[in-house]
Amino acid sequence: MLYAILAYHVETEVTSWTPAEDAAVMAGLNEAHARINRTSKLGPAARLGATQKALTLRGPGAGIVLDGPFSETKEQLLGFYVVDVNSEDKAIAAARELRTANPGAVYEIRPIALFLPGQGIPQTQDDSALIPS
Numbered sequence: 001m002l003y004a005i006l007a008y009h010v011e012t013e014v015t016s017w018t019p020a021e022d023a024a025v026m027a028g029l030n031e032a033h034a035r036i037n038r039t040s041k042l043g044p045a046a047r048l049g050a051t052q053k054a055l056t057l058r059g060p061g062a063g064i065v066l067d068g069p070f071s072e073t074k075e076q077l078l079g080f081y082v083v084d085v086n087s088e089d090k091a092i093a094a095a096r097e098l099r100t101a102n103p104g105a106v107y108e109i110r111p112i113a114l115f116l117p118g119q120g121i122p123q124t125q126d127d128s129a130l131i132p133s
Helices: 011-015 019-039 088-101
Strands: 002-009 041-047 055-058 064-067 076-084 106-111
Touching: 002 011, 002 088, 011 076, 019 041, 019 088, 076 088, 088 106
Parallel strands: none
Antiparallel strands: 002 076, 002 106, 041 076, 055 064
């Protein structure tokens, strides 16, 4: 079964880390990724960009684009992981592994009802041919 592990943290705290502090957290997360991979499969994972750069599309028809998510919480969604495990308990254990490297984070664990893997996504500088204007 696939589970999404959504990583929340106080964004201002994360962005206040020095490069060395950030590198230490990321190194710890890489170690946690290796431990998770020993007992299950770690799928896609992403560290999201700044909340201030987020956009929300909502409304009828083509919708309207608004600046940012307007969340009334202290913590923002800063990243996510997908794990392939055979029980909720193992998904919780995977989140606990991640938390060893980033104990200030909050991890939401949710079963994935539909997963469309798509294809490998190379990082490109010019996406104008892929996305219509």
